[in-house]
Amino acid sequence: MTSSDTLPSGPAQGPTLPLDISRPYDYPESVKGPALLSTMNELTRWHRERGAPYAAMVERLFAEGDAVTLDQVPYLPVRLFKTAELRSVPEQDVIKTLTSSGTTGQAVSRIHLDRETSIRQTRVLSAIMASFLGKRRWPMVIVDSGSLLNDRRRFNARAAGILGFSIYGRDHFHCLDDALSLDVPGLQAWLDRHADTPVLLFGFTFVIWQGLYQSALRQGVRLRFPKGSLLIHGGGWKRLLDQQVDNDEFKARLHEQFGIDHVHNYYGMVEQVGSIFMECEHGRLHSPAYADIIIRDPLTLQPVADGNPGVIQVLSAIPLSYPGHSLLTEDVGTRHGRDDCPCGRHGTYFSVRGRLPQVEMRGCSDTRVMA
Amino acid sequence: MNIRYILGAPDGAPIAQVLSTLRSQSAWRPFDERAVAFVRRFSQKLLTSAGIRQHPELAALGHWFRGANLQTLAGKYQFETPEQLKLGRGMAFHLAPSNVDSVFMYSWLLSLLAGNVNLVRVSQKASAPLEFLVGALAQTLAEDVGIPVRDRIVLLTYPHDEQLTRLISESCLIRVVWGGDATVRALRAIPLRPTATEICFPDRFSACAIRASAVLEADDAALAQLAAAFYNDAFWFAQQACSSPRLVAWVGEEAAIDAAADRFWTAVDAEVARRQPENSEAMNMARVAASFEYAAAKLARPAVPGELRGAHPMRLRLEAALDETAKTLHCGNGLFLETRLPRLAALAPQLSDKEQTLAVHGFPREELVELALALPARAVDRFAKFGEALSFAPVWDGQDLITTFSRNILLPNG
Numbered sequence: 001m002t003s004s005d006t007l008p009s010g011p012a013q014g015p016t017l018p019l020d021i022s023r024p025y026d027y028p029e030s031v032k033g034p035a036l037l038s039t040m041n042e043l044t045r046w047h048r049e050r051g052a053p054y055a056a057m058v059e060r061l062f063a064e065g066d067a068v069t070l071d072q073v074p075y076l077p078v079r080l081f082k083t084a085e086l087r088s089v090p091e092q093d094v095i096k097t098l099t100s101s102g103t104t105g106q107a108v109s110r111i112h113l114d115r116e117t118s119i120r121q122t123r124v125l126s127a128i129m130a131s132f133l134g135k136r137r138w139p140m141v142i143v144d145s146g147s148l149l150n151d152r153r154r155f156n157a158r159a160a161g162i163l164g165f166s167i168y169g170r171d172h173f174h175c176l177d178d179a180l181s182l183d184v185p186g187l188q189a190w191l192d193r194h195a196d197t198p199v200l201l202f203g204f205t206f207v208i209w210q211g212l213y214q215s216a217l218r219q220g221v222r223l224r225f226p227k228g229s230l231l232i233h234g235g236g237w238k239r240l241l242d243q244q245v246d247n248d249e250f251k252a253r254l255h256e257q258f259g260i261d262h263v264h265n266y267y268g269m270v271e272q273v274g275s276i277f278m279e280c281e282h283g284r285l286h287s288p289a290y291a292d293i294i295i296r297d298p299l300t301l302q303p304v305a306d307g308n309p310g311v312i313q314v315l316s317a318i319p320l321s322y323p324g325h326s327l328l329t330e331d332v333g334t335r336h337g338r339d340d341c342p343c344g345r346h347g348t349y350f351s352v353r354g355r356l357p358q359v360e361m362r363g364c365s366d367t368r369v370m371a
Numbered sequence: 372m373n374i375r376y377i378l379g380a381p382d383g384a385p386i387a388q389v390l391s392t393l394r395s396q397s398a399w400r401p402f403d404e405r406a407v408a409f410v411r412r413f414s415q416k417l418l419t420s421a422g423i424r425q426h427p428e429l430a431a432l433g434h435w436f437r438g439a440n441l442q443t444l445a446g447k448y449q450f451e452t453p454e455q456l457k458l459g460r461g462m463a464f465h466l467a468p469s470n471v472d473s474v475f476m477y478s479w480l481l482s483l484l485a486g487n488v489n490l491v492r493v494s495q496k497a498s499a500p501l502e503f504l505v506g507a508l509a510q511t512l513a514e515d516v517g518i519p520v521r522d523r524i525v526l527l528t529y530p531h532d533e534q535l536t537r538l539i540s541e542s543c544l545i546r547v548v549w550g551g552d553a554t555v556r557a558l559r560a561i562p563l564r565p566t567a568t569e570i571c572f573p574d575r576f577s578a579c580a581i582r583a584s585a586v587l588e589a590d591d592a593a594l595a596q597l598a599a600a601f602y603n604d605a606f607w608f609a610q611q612a613c614s615s616p617r618l619v620a621w622v623g624e625e626a627a628i629d630a631a632a633d634r635f636w637t638a639v640d641a642e643v644a645r646r647q648p649e650n651s652e653a654m655n656m657a658r659v660a661a662s663f664e665y666a667a668a669k670l671a672r673p674a675v676p677g678e679l680r681g682a683h684p685m686r687l688r689l690e691a692a693l694d695e696t697a698k699t700l701h702c703g704n705g706l707f708l709e710t711r712l713p714r715l716a717a718l719a720p721q722l723s724d725k726e727q728t729l730a731v732h733g734f735p736r737e738e739l740v741e742l743a744l745a746l747p748a749r750a751v752d753r754f755a756k757f758g759e760a761l762s763f764a765p766v767w768d769g770q771d772l773i774t775t776f777s778r779n780i781l782l783p784n785g
Contacts, residue, residue: 054667056667059666061666061672076663077659077660080663299681300681301655302681356652
């Protein structure tokens with residue numbers, strides 16, 4: 001199954017970026033910039049016409065008229081998807097709802113996808129993956145348990161991520177059991193069958209660390225993956241940073257323990273599935289043509305110059321069924337430059353440092369229910 | 372059971388034994404000399420502790436419980452008349468909010484003064500103010516003045532444990548709950564012994580009202596004073612105390628309000644610039660997110676056109692009457708909802724049992740009474756002058772705490 005098999009025929013449904021979707025890193029700013037700006041303006045109009053809460057926010061909080069620069073595009077704080085029902089399609093057109101727990105507590109984001117948005121996510125992700133994997137499908141190890149994908153309509157972020165990435169591999173093997181412990185004999189047997197060809201590994205950062213690395217270490221096993229094997233991981237560093245494990249350490253340990261040559265982190269979120277920001281061979285997160293980032297001062301929300309840290313605003317030309325084309329995250333990062341990375345990919349590139357701390361609850365109110 | 376005793380019982384003490392010891396203590400009369408001496412000494416200890424400057428809210432606590440104030444307070448009650456005698460209720464079970472708020476300390480110290488023995492459950496979360504308080508309490512308890520009250524105070528903490536809360540609730544004669552609405556609801560479901568009583572301090576919302584003409588008539592010095600008073604009410608505790616004003620209701624003609632609001636907020640901005648209240652990145656993000664939520668629900672829009680994000684204070688103009696949603700969305704952190712009214716009494720229909728304090732400026736007493744008589748049941752427990760919204764009073768949330776914490780025993784007359 002490839003995504004293009006399921007593409008609808010007929011006119012495009014909703015604003016589309018007028019660039020070749022299969023070339024995510026080929027367009028310099030002079031081409032991408034104006035195209036993305038125009039699509040962003042169309043998407044803002046699209047969502048205003050289709051969602052009253054979104055229209056009410058843009059009307060009250062942003063200047064009238066089209067954005068003239070990308071940083072003028074109206075944005076929503078990403079946490080709004082936890083408290084408000086934000087949808088730009090009728091309820092019956094929603095084919096799945098993604099949820100994420102985030103880190104703030106009980107509230108979960110609810111992202112409603114229609115068929116078209118879902119297809120666009122797959123197409124954009126496929127083009128990004130092709131830049132790292134080529135066109136062929138790799139034998140694939142999913143670093144998670146196979147029982148994660150039960151409720152098909154209401155995915156959590158992890159299940160959705162795994163399902164989304166699975167299509168870039170073949171002969172899949174889920175290498176963790178239900179307790180997220182490494183299935184050593186199963187993985188060894190699978191590796192014996194794929195000894196001569198590089199394999200793809202995919203998983204969530206902390207699951208890989210705990211379920212694959214620490215589990216192997218604890219069980220005293222040293223597995224070798226074939227030369228050229230490549231691991232893709234995302235989901236955030238919070239739990240690893242708590243253990244003082246950074247990206248360099250992560251890569252070094254995985255190489256040492258398993259001989260995995262290439263480790264690529266990605267930055268993405270359930271609120272903008274598809275247009276992810278992949279880490280290149282030089283350790284930089286890259287914006288694909290379908291997406292971009294803006295860094296803002298967390299105290300003034302004004303854009304800051306490259307090289308300065310701030311909160312990350314993410315732009316994506318994908319979302320049609322929910323107003324998520326421009327979102328202010330609570331992640332902190334730094335944009336370092338654009339179009340000149342030695343890896344050869346065009347677009348802005350950046351690094352992510354962590355999350356803004358949450359506000360402290362004070363006063364008489366309780367922060368959680370206690371009985 | 373995962374009980375950690377902070378004061379009053381040794382590690383690992385069985386809770387049944389601790390409860391039994393507490394319950395075997397007789398209730399004292401309110402303002403018994405032994406309780407007064409202890410609280411007075413604790414207040415001195417607190418005020419003279421090194422590091423008290425880092426905790427201004429604890430300094431205020433120490434100041435409030437100073438000897439002279441205890442004497443004044445005691446003088447307001449009649450503890451013995453020919454007809455009756457006042458006495459503490461017995462064992463009080465206090466549940467503190469998850470972040471220690473000094474107001475909660477006031478309530479259990481008043482309970483001690485009212486003659487009760489006290490079991491206080493504090494949050495699991497460690498905090499510098501709590502450690503500071505516990506240090507001063509432990510030192511006071513170790514002195515001679517602490518001997519008589521040692522068996523009357525237990526401070527402990529434990530993780531969520533309904534069985535344990537149930538056990539303590541069955542032992543106590545009064546339960547005092549500080550917490551969010553959800554906590555209060557959860558605790559209400561846990562029964563008390565039939566003879567016990569309960570007092571709850573749930574989430575509240577507070578507001579202030581200003582007569583526009585009073586701002587316009589004020590000279591610059593009076594205006595600066597008003598702004599300073601407002602600052603004390605609204606910016607302490609990051610606007611998250613239950614009596615911190617979150618709504619500013621302007622009363623007057625449109626044009627007068629335009630001019631008054633302009634003058635008032637300019638003065639507040641100057642005060643904010645001078646005093647530099649805490650304004651973290653997270654606080655700004657919380658304000659911004661709240662402004663989006665208000666906008667999405669069409670409840671409020673920026674009070675002044677232009678770039679709103681990053682403003683501190685951040686001002687939103689209500690587009691509709693203040694309703695429960697508008698109150699719930701408010702996150703504190705320097706966010707102000709504004710509304711305009713022709714007369715103060717017109718505020719009444721927008722209030723509910725959620726409202727606690729209304730700070731007022733520029734209204735004669737008759738207008739306050741007119742509003743009070745028009746209020747929905749239980750709305751607004753106190754009118755306060757600007758600058759006194761956060762001041763503690765022994766009448767809190769509409770209840771005289773000394774009276775609530777004690778009981779009256781009738782005596783045969785003559």
